[in-house]
Amino acid sequence: MEYKKILNNNYTLHLINTDRFKTLNIVVFFTKEFNKNDIAYGSMLANNLVYTSKKYNTKNKMAIIGEDLYGARVSSSFGINGKLESFIFSLDFVNPKYTEDKYLEESIDFLKEIIFNPNVKDKKFESNSFDIIKNDIKSNINSIKDNPNLFAGIEYSKIMYKGTPSSYSSYPTLDDLEKVTPSSLYRFYKDLFNGNYKIDIVCIGELPNNLTEVISNKFNSIKTNDKKLTLTINHKYPNKIETKIDTLKFNQSKLYIGYRLLDMSYYELNYVLRVYNTILGTMNDSLLFNIVREEHSLCYTIGSYVSKYNPSLTIYAGINKINYEETVRLIKECVNLMSDKKTVETLFESAKKTINTYLNTYYDDVISQVNTYYNREFETIDDIETIKEKINEVKIEEVINLNKKIKLSTIYMLKGDNNE
């Protein structure tokens, strides 16, 4: 694998040249600081641009060109990551060496068409597609309550991360969505290229020699912002533990327990916490899995994850509503056990090996590699082999001591009650 970074006024180009994959992926990121007023626009724009374009002005024509290019796909999304928001346009297509050379330029033209040639007339997005997408998004918002995992995750985040970008999901409110018009969306769209966003283009695959030139010819009309951006949120969590229970008609209840992380160093957050979280909730024999699921048969799904940019640890489980108190008690017990040397010792070395296995999957995963090089624009990320070495050096005492910096913050349950 060979990595090269090219900086210019238009964009930062990241070239990851590897023969590991039979696809070529080109991902364009537009990034700026999060603004909650952008959510409705972000959602509308990301969907509009891939629905139709000026040249492919029906959904069917858009689909046909993708199929013609051996299933070339352009996906677009608007997302919130730490303190930042981003539009991501991602093209993937089969390496032309397996099809025909002409598909390189034609596939990149497809991406270019979607980003730069929207279905716009008189400075307004075409109204038919616009209305269809608005209705779809409305419907998606109203359907959140039909998906217990999604509903619970969103409601938990509202409490846990109150007052920060992480408390918002990429689903806009109905009121905000209503305010978006074909012309205001166009004004928002034009802003993508006026130097307000940092623009990164990440290319990965067995890259053809002329790729830099092809990209340069096709992406020369944009302007990047070189202001330094950062992902990390300085969230001052309240000391009070927030508890909330919502009820909807489901069979199963969803439990989320959030812990805030106090003043962790870069080393603790990136290395010690990784080992801690693996022992607590991600490895085969994690404490949560063994104690809550296997020993007490209280759930099928249980685990934990870390949010690095709004430092917190979340534990989730799918349970029966009658087991709420017992499950919360056992989860707290599992967290307490992370201070117990004997307990941690039994899983410590295995956890490091498990992390090693997870880290090795990086080499097999296009998205992980793309995101790593993109995120390095905003934070320090060691290379995988260095991460492996540092994980290996983590001491058991460091993991145990980390428990002093982990404080319970939120308990949320979506109570599944089919009788209510």
Added chain:
Amino acid sequence: MNKYTFEKVNEDIYYEKLNNGLEVFLYPTNKTKNFYISISVKYGASITKYKIKDKVYDIIPGSAHFLEHKVMALSENKEISNRINSFGSLANAWTNYKGTNYNIFGSINLIENLKLLLDIFYNTDINPKNVEEEKGIIGEEIDMYKDQINSLMSEHLFKNVFKNSYVKNTVVGERSDIEKITSESLNRVYNDYYVPNNTFIVVTGSFDVMEVMNTIKDYIYKLNLKPKELPKTIKEKENDKVNIAYEEINKDSENIRVKYAIKIKKSLFSLKNDILLRYYLNIILSNNFSPTSSLYEKYKNENVIINMGASANIIDDYVLIVVSAVCKDANVFLDNISKDIKKINISSEEFERKKKLFLKSYILDFDNIEDVEYNIVDFMLLEGKVNYNEYTDIINMDYKIAKDIIKSLNFDNISIIKTVK
């Protein structure tokens, strides 16, 4: 040991069938640091009744999946579990209608991991106590699926379309089913189906072929496992007509969901290869009902749907075509689809374009060792053999056959299910 090469991508598989009937597939590659090892048994939730040595047994629905939980019961076997963890490997298992798969994903010490997976598979302890303890966990899993609207609707639809087929039961079963499962019933199924000539091993990743093959042979020969008579699956005769033509499910959800299913006798199609028949049908359905179709666009423009898709499945002697939609008004959708489904068509140009998607998928499957494993397992469970000439099969797919298949479609045998608030 034989070597087979997948066309176009030039990827090699090493294969051997051992004396006791156990089959081994090895896919070595140096493009990854990881490995994926699996052992699969050709026994899944589709077997509901069988005969062996003149005795007939009924299988309680959910048994194959319950058995999977008890075979992969790592928390009950601390020694194996600790050793798997000591390598940092991840063990998992899954069950579908056609089979059950046990797997380990890891990056160090493949040989030891392989032996541990075989230990798990061949040293199962199913007793009354651990069977009772598992019921709470599986009950939560059942509830989880019942909360997923799509999964719940498919469950009802299968029951409505088929009166006697295995698909009338879900893979996980009902809570009332698993209450009836005992250690005795699970041990019987384990002894009858988990036999070498009903089992195959797949190893993908970075490794030495001879070392892995010799390890498997040594292990299996030490166990002295002989091939056994395989049980004869008893299938109840299925009615050609759908069982229930219409059902409403009460679900207080934002949008209405509809499934429009057509049951067609497989014998009506002249193409007798199930996998190819499914490919053709999926191309035809994609062309007419997927988000890339002109009908989809028309429905969107006329506010008939929020989204729509279609799939074709082959279940025993029947082809099941299902058009699924999310919409605001089920009646408007049903009025439209009942007419438009009879206009199914595809042009030669559209057919050739859709074939390109299959070729893309074929080429990309080799980028990931888990996908390679999954495809081998899928071929084995569905067809009993791996097709190394899939590329040629796709290239040779013929527009005339697609047209013939369209002519054979019969739209009279319909079952509809929809949600109502």
